[in-house]
Amino acid sequence: MEEKIILVVEDEEPLINAIKAKLELSGFKVVSARSVAQAFGYLNDLRKVDLVWLDHYLLGKENGLDFVAKVKQDGAKFKEIPIFVVSNTASPDKVKTYLHLGVEKYYTKADYRLDDIIKDINNVLK
Amino acid sequence: MKFSLKNKIIVLLFVTTLLFVFVIYIAAIYSKSNIIEIEENRNLIRSEKAFLNANTDDVKMLSSALDVFLQNNEFKKIFLTKDRETLYQASLPLFKELKEKYGITHFYYHLPNGTNFLRVHDKLTFKDTITRSSFIEAEQSKDIGVGLELGKTAFALRVVKPYIYNGEIVGYVEFGEEINHFLNIVKNQTENEMGIMIKKQYLSRNDWKISREKSGLKDNWDDFGEYILVNSTLNDQNKYNQALKYCFTDKNANEILSLKDKKYFNNILSNNFNSACGAFPVYDNENKIVGSIFILSDLSSINSFYNRVRIILFVIIFVFAILGMATYYFIMSVFIIKPITKIRNIALEISKGNFSQKSNIKTKDEIGDLSKSFDNMVKAVKDSQESIKTQVENQTKEIKEKQIFLEEQQKAVLNILEDVEEEKSKTEALLAGIGEGVIATDINANIIFINNVAQDLIKWSAKEVIGMSIYQVLPVYDEKEKLIIEENRPFHLALELNQKVFVYPQDGYYYSTKNGKKFPVTVSVTPVVFDNKLIGAINVFRDITREKQIDKAKTEFVSLASHQLRTPLSAIGWYTEMLLAGDAGKITKAQKQYLEEVYKSNKRMVDLVNSLLNVSRIDLGTFAIVPEIADLTEIADSILLELTPMIKTKKTKIEKKYEKDLPKIKVDQKLTRIIFQNLLSNAVKYTPEKGNILLSIEKNNENVLIKVQDDGYGIPENEHQRIFEKLFRADNIREKETDGTGLGLYIVKAILEQSGGKIYFESKLDKGTTFFVEIPLFGMKKKDGTKDLS
Numbered sequence: 001m002e003e004k005i006i007l008v009v010e011d012e013e014p015l016i017n018a019i020k021a022k023l024e025l026s027g028f029k030v031v032s033a034r035s036v037a038q039a040f041g042y043l044n045d046l047r048k049v050d051l052v053w054l055d056h057y058l059l060g061k062e063n064g065l066d067f068v069a070k071v072k073q074d075g076a077k078f079k080e081i082p083i084f085v086v087s088n089t090a091s092p093d094k095v096k097t098y099l100h101l102g103v104e105k106y107y108t109k110a111d112y113r114l115d116d117i118i119k120d121i122n123n124v125l126k
Numbered sequence: 127m128k129f130s131l132k133n134k135i136i137v138l139l140f141v142t143t144l145l146f147v148f149v150i151y152i153a154a155i156y157s158k159s160n161i162i163e164i165e166e167n168r169n170l171i172r173s174e175k176a177f178l179n180a181n182t183d184d185v186k187m188l189s190s191a192l193d194v195f196l197q198n199n200e201f202k203k204i205f206l207t208k209d210r211e212t213l214y215q216a217s218l219p220l221f222k223e224l225k226e227k228y229g230i231t232h233f234y235y236h237l238p239n240g241t242n243f244l245r246v247h248d249k250l251t252f253k254d255t256i257t258r259s260s261f262i263e264a265e266q267s268k269d270i271g272v273g274l275e276l277g278k279t280a281f282a283l284r285v286v287k288p289y290i291y292n293g294e295i296v297g298y299v300e301f302g303e304e305i306n307h308f309l310n311i312v313k314n315q316t317e318n319e320m321g322i323m324i325k326k327q328y329l330s331r332n333d334w335k336i337s338r339e340k341s342g343l344k345d346n347w348d349d350f351g352e353y354i355l356v357n358s359t360l361n362d363q364n365k366y367n368q369a370l371k372y373c374f375t376d377k378n379a380n381e382i383l384s385l386k387d388k389k390y391f392n393n394i395l396s397n398n399f400n401s402a403c404g405a406f407p408v409y410d411n412e413n414k415i416v417g418s419i420f421i422l423s424d425l426s427s428i429n430s431f432y433n434r435v436r437i438i439l440f441v442i443i444f445v446f447a448i449l450g451m452a453t454y455y456f457i458m459s460v461f462i463i464k465p466i467t468k469i470r471n472i473a474l475e476i477s478k479g480n481f482s483q484k485s486n487i488k489t490k491d492e493i494g495d496l497s498k499s500f501d502n503m504v505k506a507v508k509d510s511q512e513s514i515k516t517q518v519e520n521q522t523k524e525i526k527e528k529q530i531f532l533e534e535q536q537k538a539v540l541n542i543l544e545d546v547e548e549e550k551s552k553t554e555a556l557l558a559g560i561g562e563g564v565i566a567t568d569i570n571a572n573i574i575f576i577n578n579v580a581q582d583l584i585k586w587s588a589k590e591v592i593g594m595s596i597y598q599v600l601p602v603y604d605e606k607e608k609l610i611i612e613e614n615r616p617f618h619l620a621l622e623l624n625q626k627v628f629v630y631p632q633d634g635y636y637y638s639t640k641n642g643k644k645f646p647v648t649v650s651v652t653p654v655v656f657d658n659k660l661i662g663a664i665n666v667f668r669d670i671t672r673e674k675q676i677d678k679a680k681t682e683f684v685s686l687a688s689h690q691l692r693t694p695l696s697a698i699g700w701y702t703e704m705l706l707a708g709d710a711g712k713i714t715k716a717q718k719q720y721l722e723e724v725y726k727s728n729k730r731m732v733d734l735v736n737s738l739l740n741v742s743r744i745d746l747g748t749f750a751i752v753p754e755i756a757d758l759t760e761i762a763d764s765i766l767l768e769l770t771p772m773i774k775t776k777k778t779k780i781e782k783k784y785e786k787d788l789p790k791i792k793v794d795q796k797l798t799r800i801i802f803q804n805l806l807s808n809a810v811k812y813t814p815e816k817g818n819i820l821l822s823i824e825k826n827n828e829n830v831l832i833k834v835q836d837d838g839y840g841i842p843e844n845e846h847q848r849i850f851e852k853l854f855r856a857d858n859i860r861e862k863e864t865d866g867t868g869l870g871l872y873i874v875k876a877i878l879e880q881s882g883g884k885i886y887f888e889s890k891l892d893k894g895t896t897f898f899v900e901i902p903l904f905g906m907k908k909k910d911g912t913k914d915l916s
Contacts (some may be wrong), residue, residue, distance in 0.1 A: 027708050088696065109693070
């Protein structure tokens with residue numbers, strides 16, 4: 001079976017490392033980006049990303065919402081890639097906007113174990 | 127004029143005398159009319175007698191003249207030849223002689239059947255039938271017939287006798303004389319006038335005139351309406367015209383002619399013409415009244431006599447009355463007025479303070495008694511005056527003391543008033559100085575007071591708004607800045623419900639200035655009740671523009687802080703998770719134990735941060751309630767599942783009692799989870815190991831009732847009241863369970879209160895606690911907000 005590639009978009013280094021470590025232990029190939037531009041760079045270069053792990057606050061001016069809006073816009077190449085938003089910003093309008101734009105899942109970082117999230121990823125990518 | 131006793135007595139006497147004279151005078155007038163009436167009667171009766179006497183005398187005279195004539199056979203023979211002319215020529219000299227001698231005016235020869243053969247006094251009239259009563263009387267008695275009767279031309283006294291030849295009645299002879307003859311006799315004797323009135327219908331004017339002329343008599347036809355005056359003794363008829371007209375009106379004539387008893391002149395009519403009249407009727411042979419013979423009596427001499435008598439009488443009475451009055455006054459003066467004057471003079475002296483005099487009147491009557499009593503009184507007054515003097519001196523002293531006291535009181539009151547004035551100024555200064563806008567109105571919402579802050583805020587001056595309606599001055603807008611109608615404004619509600627009404631920051635109300643600039647406010651409107659009556663309301667408000675800004679900053683800060691706090695917590699959590707999972711290599715048992723402690727503490731930290739966030743959102747009123755149809759038992763089960771590790775650790779026995787067919791209701795799932803999570807975890811947490819927990823969900827009236835019952839530590843009774851306070855933890859569990867924030871029940875209660883539900887509990891120390899939650903069957907109330915609770 002071909003290795004699945006997960007793009008982790010997260011600004012905090014310690015968290016990237018933890019996520020990366022855990023995902024790799026779970027058998028995924030991981031690339032990580034800290035800004036929207038960087039993330040699009042990976043998407044375009046790799047041509048094949050199976051899932052995006054996305055935080056809300058990112059480096060640079062653009063945030064997770066801007067990223068999702070671009071990915072999910074009509075006719076975009078990466079529209080079908082499932083997106084898991086894992087963030088600590090729990091304002092309901094933001095959650096609503098994300099879900100409305102078509103992200104797969106929304107997690108509050110502090111409330112979920114990595115194990116739980118990865119279990120869901122496996123289910124989605126099965 | 128002074129009405130002294132003397133004057134009063136004089137007036138009284140004068141009035142009494144006048145009254146006396148008046149009464150006597152009236153009596154005199156009354157007696158006069160009586161006397162005159164009697165006098166009249168007497169007069170008339172006298173006339174009546176004279177009349178009757180004259181009548182009798184003349185009847186005798188006529189009768190004897192007739193007797194003489196009847197014995198003369200010469201005339202008888204001529205009569206028997208029925209040669210009228212010869213009889214007339216033979217009789218005429220005799221008639222003239224009789225007329226001359228006796229005043230005989232009528233001389234008839236009648237045939238035995240009553241047909242008139244010859245009127246010597248009127249030779250051209252004959253052959254008529256005689257029906258007069260005198261004739262009928264003679265015919266029937268075959269002797270004398272007498273009558274005072276009306277003929278065709280005259281009213282006359284008639285005597286008829288049969289004309290007898292050879293013992294056979296061959297005819298009748300009648301002598302008569304005009305009534306004037308004896309009417310004049312009566313007048314001469316009594317000075318009363320007499321006359322004869324005949325009803326018009328029994329006379330012919332023409333016949334009368336002609337026959338009077340033939341007889342060489344005066345035409346004495348005098349018209350009085352229905353009656354004709356045919357004979358009278360009146361020389362000066364004008365004098366009696368009025369009296370006659372009065373007596374012979376229909377009414378009065380009938381009265382004087384009425385025949386109740388048949389006395390002559392029975393009925394007398396007095397009148398105001400200085401004369402009286404009486405009458406008796408004259409009949410024809412059919413007994414019909416054809417007229418009357420009347421008497422007129424002149425009363426003027428009697429009247430003038432009585433007027434003289436009256437004046438004399440009046441003068442005598444007056445003189446006697448004056449004399450009586452004078453005598454009476456003299457007696458009064460000596461026996462009453464004089465002693466009273468004496469007592470009065472002494473009283474005058476006493477009034478000047480001279481008590482030494484005495485009246486000393488020794489008469490044995492009321493005056494004497496009065497004098498004695500008066501002297502006694504003077505003595506008593508003298509004594510009491512002395513005692514009064516002493517009393518007055520004492521009282522004057524007392525009054526002076528009281529006056530001083532009152533002056534002091536007045537001073538005190540003035541001081542109080544000054545204090546009150548000062549207090550009032552202070553109150554006004556306080557009101558004006560209050561840091562919030564204050565507007566007070568009367569019951570009709572018209573502004574009566576506005577403080578400086580309010581004036582600054584709404585940009586209206588007190589001068590402009592006093593007396594205006596607060597609704598006009600102060601428009602109110604909702605959070606969407608839409609104008610709120612008068613009936614829904616806090617001020618209107620407060621006045622209508624007579625209770626305080628508050629507007630909180632989260633209500634999002636705005637006021638607007640005079641220029642239309644809107645600003646957010648908090649408001650409290652308090653009805654003002656005075657003497658149990660609503661008299662107005664006070665509107666206190668604050669511009670919360672700044673608070674709103676701070677609130678926004680705070681919300682942003684909280685949001686940021688939550689992000690910032692949660693990120694390191696996430697890192698700790700995830701790394702610990704990986705270490706425990708052996709992702710970084712195998713770990714020892716002790717390492718595992720420590721790492722688990724780290725993980726647990728981290729989890730608590732996350733929970734605490736979440737709770738603090740929730741509380742801040744509740745406090746700011748920014749959390750939303752989004753009701754959706756949900757199955758409460760499913761939510762409860764999922765929470766129980768989450769709590770399984772804890773339940774297993776404590777070996778707690780959970781019993782579930784869900785009512786069958788429990789309806790799904792509209793609830794906010796997240797909030798409902800928070801409710802179950804807190805109540806169930808508390809129950810587990812605060813019950814010793816192997817405890818029992820009963821969770822029941824049932825329908826109860828219009829609510830869903832959730833019951834969480836444990837047999838745990840319970841809540842001390844003295845802390846029941848505080849159990850829902852923020853950060854409060856009961857004494858008995860603080861040492862047993864360190865793992866608690868004191869925020870859970872606060873959050874649950876806030877959620878239920880804002881969503882239309884209810885929470886309450888029963889608890890006994892060391893016996894256990896039961897929490898009851900009620901959610902209305904129609905679901906939670908929707909609430910818009912910017913934040914979720916987590």
